[in-house]
Amino acid sequence: MDSGVKKSGVTSSQVARRAGVSQSAVSRTFTPGASISPKTREKVMAAAQELGYRPNAIARSLITNRSRIIAVVMAYLENLFYPDVLEELGRLLVKENYRLLLFTGHMDRDSDPVFDQLMQYRVDGIILASTTLSSHLSEECATAGIPVVLFNRTTERDAVSSVTTRNREGGRRIAEFLLAGGHRRFGYISGVESSSTNRDRFAGYREALAEAGHDDIVIGVGNYDRAEAEAAAREMFSRPDRPDALFVANDHMAVAVMDVARYEFGLSIPNDLSIVGYDDVGPARWASYGITSMSQPMKRMVEATVNILMGQISSGEIEAEHRILSGDLIVRTSARLPKNGVVEIDGRRIYKPGKS
Amino acid sequence: MDSGVKKSGVTSSQVARRAGVSQSAVSRTFTPGASISPKTREKVMAAAQELGYRPNAIARSLITNRSRIIAVVMAYLENLFYPDVLEELGRLLVKENYRLLLFTGHMDRDSDPVFDQLMQYRVDGIILASTTLSSHLSEECATAGIPVVLFNRTTERDAVSSVTTRNREGGRRIAEFLLAGGHRRFGYISGVESSSTNRDRFAGYREALAEAGHDDIVIGVGNYDRAEAEAAAREMFSRPDRPDALFVANDHMAVAVMDVARYEFGLSIPNDLSIVGYDDVGPARWASYGITSMSQPMKRMVEATVNILMGQISSGEIEAEHRILSGDLIVRTSARLPKNGVVEIDGRRIYKPGKS
DNA sequence: ACGCATATTGCATACGAATGCAAAAATGCT
DNA sequence: AGCATTTTTGCATTCGTATGCAATATGCGT
Numbered sequence: 001m002d003s004g005v006k007k008s009g010v011t012s013s014q015v016a017r018r019a020g021v022s023q024s025a026v027s028r029t030f031t032p033g034a035s036i037s038p039k040t041r042e043k044v045m046a047a048a049q050e051l052g053y054r055p056n057a058i059a060r061s062l063i064t065n066r067s068r069i070i071a072v073v074m075a076y077l078e079n080l081f082y083p084d085v086l087e088e089l090g091r092l093l094v095k096e097n098y099r100l101l102l103f104t105g106h107m108d109r110d111s112d113p114v115f116d117q118l119m120q121y122r123v124d125g126i127i128l129a130s131t132t133l134s135s136h137l138s139e140e141c142a143t144a145g146i147p148v149v150l151f152n153r154t155t156e157r158d159a160v161s162s163v164t165t166r167n168r169e170g171g172r173r174i175a176e177f178l179l180a181g182g183h184r185r186f187g188y189i190s191g192v193e194s195s196s197t198n199r200d201r202f203a204g205y206r207e208a209l210a211e212a213g214h215d216d217i218v219i220g221v222g223n224y225d226r227a228e229a230e231a232a233a234r235e236m237f238s239r240p241d242r243p244d245a246l247f248v249a250n251d252h253m254a255v256a257v258m259d260v261a262r263y264e265f266g267l268s269i270p271n272d273l274s275i276v277g278y279d280d281v282g283p284a285r286w287a288s289y290g291i292t293s294m295s296q297p298m299k300r301m302v303e304a305t306v307n308i309l310m311g312q313i314s315s316g317e318i319e320a321e322h323r324i325l326s327g328d329l330i331v332r333t334s335a336r337l338p339k340n341g342v343v344e345i346d347g348r349r350i351y352k353p354g355k356s
Numbered sequence: 357m358d359s360g361v362k363k364s365g366v367t368s369s370q371v372a373r374r375a376g377v378s379q380s381a382v383s384r385t386f387t388p389g390a391s392i393s394p395k396t397r398e399k400v401m402a403a404a405q406e407l408g409y410r411p412n413a414i415a416r417s418l419i420t421n422r423s424r425i426i427a428v429v430m431a432y433l434e435n436l437f438y439p440d441v442l443e444e445l446g447r448l449l450v451k452e453n454y455r456l457l458l459f460t461g462h463m464d465r466d467s468d469p470v471f472d473q474l475m476q477y478r479v480d481g482i483i484l485a486s487t488t489l490s491s492h493l494s495e496e497c498a499t500a501g502i503p504v505v506l507f508n509r510t511t512e513r514d515a516v517s518s519v520t521t522r523n524r525e526g527g528r529r530i531a532e533f534l535l536a537g538g539h540r541r542f543g544y545i546s547g548v549e550s551s552s553t554n555r556d557r558f559a560g561y562r563e564a565l566a567e568a569g570h571d572d573i574v575i576g577v578g579n580y581d582r583a584e585a586e587a588a589a590r591e592m593f594s595r596p597d598r599p600d601a602l603f604v605a606n607d608h609m610a611v612a613v614m615d616v617a618r619y620e621f622g623l624s625i626p627n628d629l630s631i632v633g634y635d636d637v638g639p640a641r642w643a644s645y646g647i648t649s650m651s652q653p654m655k656r657m658v659e660a661t662v663n664i665l666m667g668q669i670s671s672g673e674i675e676a677e678h679r680i681l682s683g684d685l686i687v688r689t690s691a692r693l694p695k696n697g698v699v700e701i702d703g704r705r706i707y708k709p710g711k712s
Numbered sequence: 713a714c715g716c717a718t719a720t721t722g723c724a725t726a727c728g729a730a731t732g733c734a735a736a737a738a739t740g741c742t
Numbered sequence: 743a744g745c746a747t748t749t750t751t752g753c754a755t756t757c758g759t760a761t762g763c764a765a766t767a768t769g770c771g772t
Contacts, residue, residue, distance in 0.1 A: 009421075011727090011728055011729085012728065012729060012730095013728080013729090021751080021752085022751065022752045022753080023728090023729075023730095023752085024729095024730080024731080024751070024752060024753080025750090025751070025752080026729085027728095027729055027730055027731085028730090028731095028750090028751090030729090031729095031730075031731095034730090034731095035749065035750060035751085036750070036751090037737095037738090037749080037750055037751085040750080040751080052496070054472060054475045054476050055476060055728090055729075056418075056476065056478065056727090056728055056729070057473075057476040057477045057478070058414055058417045058418050058423060058477065058478055058727095058728080058729095059418055059727070059728035059729045059730090059757090060728080060729055060730075061414045061729095061757095062412075062414050062415055062418055062727090062728080062729080062730095062756095062757050062758065062759095063728085063729060063730045063731080063756070063757045064729090064730070064757090065757075067414060069457075072458075077439040077440070077442060077443045078436065078439065078440065078443075078638065080434065080436065080439075082439070083433040083434065083436075083438070083439040083442075084433070084434065086433060086439075086458070086460065087433045087434075087460050087461075090458060090459065090460035090461065091460070091461070094459075094470070099457055099473060099477065100457065100458045100459075101425075101455055101456065101457055101458075102428075102442070102446060102456045102457075102458040103446065103450075103456075104442065104443045104446035104447070105443075105446065105447070114450070116410060117413075117455060119410045120410050120411060120412065120413040121413045121414065121455065122412060122413070122414055140408070144365075255642070256642070258644075259642055259643035259644055260643075262643070262644075263643040263644075264643075282434065283639065286611070286612075286615055287615035287616075287618070287619040287620075288614075288615055288618075288619075288644040288645070289644070367757090367758055367759085368758065368759060368760095369758080369759095377721080377722090378721065378722045378723080379722090379758090379759080379760095380721070380722060380723080380759095380760080380761080381720090381721070381722080382759090383758095383759055383760055383761085384720090384721090384760090384761095386759095387759095387760075387761095390760090390761095391719065391720060391721085392720070392721090393719075393720055393721085393767095393768095396720080396721080411758090411759075412757090412758050412759070414757090414758080414759095415727090415757070415758035415759045415760090416758080416759055416760075417727095417759095418726095418727050418728065418729095418757090418758080418759075418760095419726070419727050419758085419759055419760045419761080420727090420759085420760070421727080
């Protein structure tokens, strides 16, 4: 009431004095599960209220050695898949009472500066979305006891935890779908060629096509980038042996490729060209595109990610764990339909070979 | 070399012992501008290297009372404008050696929980993107000495700093453009009605139309949400007096509205209906849409935001500051063109009434 | 070489909260 | 009531770094 300025900087000791108790009592009042009597707790709460006290998370971190901060390193934000992921991550982390420290951009090369900051803030965990860590850096995390989870990516040696979907099977499924649709000439526009998602998607696609006797896939490199995907599409569509079936490594690029096909080459989709994408991200669902796409169960992926992290944080065990989920091939209008195999589930049309 | 495990937890004292200097020397080595001789700095650096030492930002914050963390509260992430903003913010903040603590979702009502966390981490500044603070909360920030900047939004009383564009003028410009294009019946699909951006854009639009004798604007409420905008569009397009000119409060909704117009109502754009959006965000530029849109100079807005923040942090003066930038009406194909006024600048077509 | 000004260094303490430990209070039991 | 047990409390210390101050080392001018 009378205290006048309540410039934040109210400390637990001040509250303690006000409430006529010890600083420890204040601390215990704000520490869930600590030993404190209802009576003192009430006194403390009242004093805290009056002074506008909030526990200082920084000081708390210093002594508990827990920051309750999770670092998220994310790239490709212009691909709506990732903002979606970010939003869901935010929701889940806040629910677990963790904060989200965001680093945008890649950290492929020795991006020590960014990494240094992660370490300096003693984050409790790191989520790498579409970005990997040099083995050097991930080792450093391991020795530092910081859990790391790769989101939608894996590394060669499975040394660090990851959450992915069955990209290889996804690639296969897409090939089967396009084969069943009676296509003759197959194309692929890749993501970043060294990325595990790209490798796996393509591997599955190529395998299934090869088994059907198609060994000559027309390939363009899109690097998960709109402009590059457009350029690759232009090059591909200008070829005399233009494909009639095209798998684009993600929807973000597929949308761009579709625009190029329609508005620069006057192609009719899916009559002249079938396009299949990956992720089942927002724009793929928009009426202008209606892209047939392998879905990635984003929410479950995020949930698994947070889950792994929380497990490792509370147990202290940083054993690499790999969660592999699966999606469905959502059928829309960007690709010719096979005779059968398309079924409707929960209002979504899905390709399930074998089923009529 | 021999130290074996270098489990992070290396402290400045350990480095000091190793280097044969005092802990202060280590601290000074890592404090830019501190008084330290090149010779000892070198010794310290060497020891730090060996042990894998990194200064503990938490401990540092505790004593300097500066966290070097900026909280960003952001909503509407599915609107690509905001991921773009986020990326740019990340870039600029990192350059200023600040970290970005992200909170997603709204905090309109007394969202004290989120706010509490902001305060607990003693963030050095707060950026509110498309979200405002109750006056109660913003006051609390003021007394706590924490700079707050509203991004793309203002409050009634100009008590808190903000960065916006001339939304009212933008609304006017759009009206002028549509009037010059010879349209007869005008519509508007709003954002969140209480938001300042929506109010201003609409005010300008309505004023200019009224001056031209058009007082009967057909209105739908979109709340900056795709689904709601679609519903509003459906309702509007079903009316007998369907407008032939439609201003949609942002591109995120305009894209959805355009799809409804074309694919659900078979309208030809811009022949049957002209659509103008706001933001000039990614999808507006895609070939499928080509939306004529008032641009917001996102990079400059972000720059101004960071600028205000840095200024207030370093000066300690938290005087509300308002930066108001302006954009251009980028002309594409979603709206009928006026006879004149459209000029080409840097490869972009812009509407500048008065110019031929 | 001497004295003075300046640059470096180490000591000791502070930041704000959490926690082991022992003292004190409350509770239960007979 | 008296004793044993449990709960609550306060004291003192700790986390890792920054910084004022006094002490020491260095450099400069003559």
